[in-house]
Amino acid sequence: MNNPEAILNPVTRGNLAAVNMKKLIFAILLSILAFQSAQADMMLSPLRQVISSENTAVTFDVSNPSDRMLEGSISWIDLTATETGYATASIEQRPALSAAPYLVISPAQFRLEPGGHVEIAVRLAKGASIPAGERRSHLMIETAAARTRIRKASDSGLQVDIELGISAPVILRDSRGVAKATIGETKLVRDDDGLLSLETMIIPDGSHSSYGRIAVYFESHEARDGKQLLGVRENVTGFLDAERRKIETPLGFGSLEAGELTVRYEGVAEYDDRIFDARSFEIAPPE
Numbered sequence: 038m039n040n041p042e043a044i045l046n047p048v049t050r051g052n053l054a055a056v057n058m059k060k061l062i063f064a065i066l067l068s069i070l071a072f073q074s075a076q077a078d079m080m081l082s083p084l085r086q087v088i089s090s091e092n093t094a095v096t097f098d099v100s101n102p103s104d105r106m107l108e109g110s111i112s113w114i115d116l117t118a119t120e121t122g123y124a125t126a127s128i129e130q131r132p133a134l135s136a137a138p139y140l141v142i143s144p145a146q147f148r149l150e151p152g153g154h155v156e157i158a159v160r161l162a163k164g165a166s167i168p169a170g171e172r173r174s175h176l177m178i179e180t181a182a183a184r185t186r187i188r189k190a191s192d193s194g195l196q197v198d199i200e201l202g203i204s205a206p207v208i209l210r211d212s213r214g215v216a217k218a219t220i221g222e223t224k225l226v227r228d229d230d231g232l233l234s235l236e237t238m239i240i241p242d243g244s245h246s247s248y249g250r251i252a253v254y255f256e257s258h259e260a261r262d263g264k265q266l267l268g269v270r271e272n273v274t275g276f277l278d279a280e281r282r283k284i285e286t287p288l289g290f291g292s293l294e295a296g297e298l299t300v301r302y303e304g305v306a307e308y309d310d311r312i313f314d315a316r317s318f319e320i321a322p323p324e
Contacts, residue, residue, distance in 0.1 A: 078103040079180060079201050084272050085248070086159065087208045087307060088140065093161040097205060099147065099178060100154035107149040107201075109180040111157060113137035114204060116175050118276035120283050123175075134278060136172035136209035139165045159207055171210040171245050171277060178203050206274075214244030218275040218313040220302055225293075226285070233288045235268065237300055241275035241282075247313050248274050249304040251286050255320075257296040264299065273302065275313075295322035 080102060086095035101107045115126035115135045126134055141162045147155045159176065161167070179202045221238035228234060235253050251270040256263060270286040286300075298318045304311035 078105070079107060079109075079178070079203060081178060081203050081205055083205070085206045085208065085274070085306075087210065088136075088159065088161055088167075089210050090167055090212055095159050095207070097157040097159070097176065098154055099149070099157060101149040101151060104151050106151070107147075107180045109147050109149070109178055111142050111145050111147070112177050112179075113140075113142075113174045114177045116204075118274075118279035118282065120279060120281060130278075134172060135174050136207060137174040138162075139167065139172070139209055140174070140207065142176070161209075167209060167211050169211055170214065171208060173206050173208050173246075173276070175204040175206050208246065210245055216245040216247045216275075216308065216313075217241070217243035218247035218302060220300060220314045220316050221281060223300060223316065223318070228287070231291055233290060233292070235286045235288060235298075235300060237284045237286065239273060239275045239282045239284055239302060241277050241279070243277075246274055246276045247302070247304070247308065248306055249302055249308055249311075249313060251284050252301050252303050253286050253288065254299040254301070255293065255296055256299070257294055258322075259294060259296075271305075293320045296320050 078101075080100045082098045082100075086097065088095055099109070113135075115131050115137065116123040117126045117130055117134065139162055141160055143158045143160075144155070147157075149155060157176070157178075219240045219242055221240045223235065223237045226234050226236050235251075237251055239247070239251075241247060251273050252266060253268045254264040255267050256265070268286045268288045270284055273282070273284050275282060298320055299315060300318075301315040302313040304313060
């Protein structure tokens with residue numbers, strides 16, 4: 038039996054299970070419907086910003102798609118990157134990590150009516166010099182719950198106001214560096230429903246953090262219709278304070294036919310049109 042959780046080997050040495058590619062279209066439709074049905078009480082855009090000597094001021098847009106008034110406050114938090122997420126930075130870690138002492142936020146508080154939005158400005162503090170290398174702090178936006186937590190009853194049940202908090206990294210970097218990253222250990226895994234995902238390790242290797250997306254392509258030996266995009270994981274950052282980052286890209290179907298699987302770490306934003314790394318793996322035919 039082929040083992041879908043075995044570590045992928047480079048081309049000509051792969052050994053994984055087979056697939057019906059027609060399931061791909063169905064999986065994409067399901068993901069679109071799930072996204073459209075999601076509801077949020079607060080939205081933040083973009084997901085990150087970079088301040089440098091060439092760009093000393095940036096903005097975020099906070100919007101209120103809900104039907105209630107939002108009152109929010111904005112502050113900084115310092116988080117260290119881990120293999121799978123973030124952890125609170127220790128007092129010892131903050132002096133070398135934190136960008137907050139060099140930055141100014143405006144406004145520090147806001148009030149949003151339903152459907153409203155506010156622009157949050159972050160800029161380099163007056164008289165501040167950008168230190169060598171790269172630093173990072175996370176913009177933290179918090180809203181308080183309404184005084185009446187249970188607002189009303191409906192056919193679908195009670196509606197409850199809760200406190201909300203979202204954050205986004207703000208990166209402070211000088212111009213004397215380069216971002217590099219490589220793709221490390223890679224393997225196919227299954228979720229609780231038996232569907233495949235590609236688990237990839239991103240290993241940062243540079244003076245600046247990388248940023249982009251993981252894109253997974255497949256080219257069937259039988260179909261001969263070229264490479265097809267199977268799955269994408271956006272907002273993938275190789276932060277320098279983590280030795281590696283584990284990224285899981287859902288593929289949304291159950292097996293792979295014989296062919297070649299390619300995973301690429303593709304740059305976006307300031308790294309647009311750049312490929313940090315790419316690896317290909319041979320997929321064995323089903324037994």
